[in-house]
Amino acid sequence: MEKKSILIIEDNTDIREGTAEILELTGGYNIYTAADGREGVDLAIKHVPDLILCDIMMPELDGFGVLYMLHKNELTVNIPFIFLTAKAERTDMRKAMEMGADDYLTKPFDDIELLNAIESRLRKREQLGNQSSKRDTFFLNSEDQEVILNDVIEESRVKVFKKKQTIYESGDVPTFVYFVLKGKVRSFLHYLDGRELSTDIHIAQNFFGYEAVLLNDNYSDNATALEDCEIALITREKFYELMYRKPAIASKFIRLLSGNIREKEEQLLGFAYDSVRKRVANSLINVALKSVEDSSEDECLIRISRDGLAALAGTANETISRMLADFKDEKLITKEGNAIRIFSIEKLRNIKQ
DSSP states (O other): OOOEEEEEEOSOHHHHHHHHHHHHHHTSEEEEEESSHHHHHHHHHHHOOSEEEEESSOSSSOHHHHHHHHHTSTTTTTSOEEEEESOOOHHHHHHHHHHTOSEEEESSOOHHHHHHHHHHHHHHHHHHTOGGGTTGGGGOOHHHHHHHHHHHHHHSEEEEEOTTOEEEOTTOOOOEEEEEEESOEEEEEEOTTSOEEEEEEEOTTOEESHHHHHHTSOOSSEEEESSOEEEEEEEHHHHHHHHHHOHHHHHHHHHHHHHHHHHHHHHHHHHHHSOHHHHHHHHHHHHHHTTOSSTTOOOEEEOOOHHHHHHHHTSOHHHHHHHHHHHHHTTSEEEETTEEEESOHHHHHTOOO
16 A cells, blocks of 8 residues: 655754654655745645645744645645644634644644544545546646746736846846747846856747746846847746746746756856857857747848857957958858858858867
């Protein structure tokens, strides 16, 4: 018979470890523990336990907040929830039950009282037949994810940014996750001497700015409009709610974040080991791939200033001018007004060191 899983959310170390030890000694449960409410919510969504024991009085996110967050999530809404608290006031008990708690144990409680409460709630859970559907929301297909995200985007405020207008700066507190509806956005860092290093270009249908929100930290880079843009502003609160309610969407952003990390690693390796010639070629390819609608196209027209290309390649404007002249002589590119026509992305990709 498969063991039931129980999540204990309790900031008091002695009570948390003592309760876990009691349940482990029965041999019938797999135990997860969390030292605060936020960690508890994350573990509940990750493991989807069969029952949750949760303290009420905790820092950052109290037990009422945990119950509220889990009841908004389709994945965790039906998990039996038992409050543990040292407070015995009837107002707390009434509030807990009104919010949807299944039971309420007042500390200190004895082993038999704890085990009886757990077994009673698990029996009722099986009778209600909720077990079979609890994991369904992990497996949203890509179309379902797009529908959910499009709904969020359509509900968000849209702001127009003019070319070169600042969207956010390093050190700003993140209040939005951004989605590009139209145009292009450049993210970049500043050197100590004032020069810029471009870290990414965001095109239509791209999210950006979510790293700082996920990390709950200030922006570490800057973002400006490369051209006139229309951008949807998804509030931080709405984004958090989406992450908690739809784990499949959270997984999508984790994959995006992982891809960004890989790109940054490749960029750092390029700065360390590639020649300037190779770095400029790669920068042209980067812009080209984010400028064409059909990724199979080998020839394309891109628009980027020498300053922008220098920031992307991590080199000086004079070097960019020299490299572009060399590529032109080699029939790899040509200038068309303020734009650059790349005759073959594949030939640029095959440039040697």
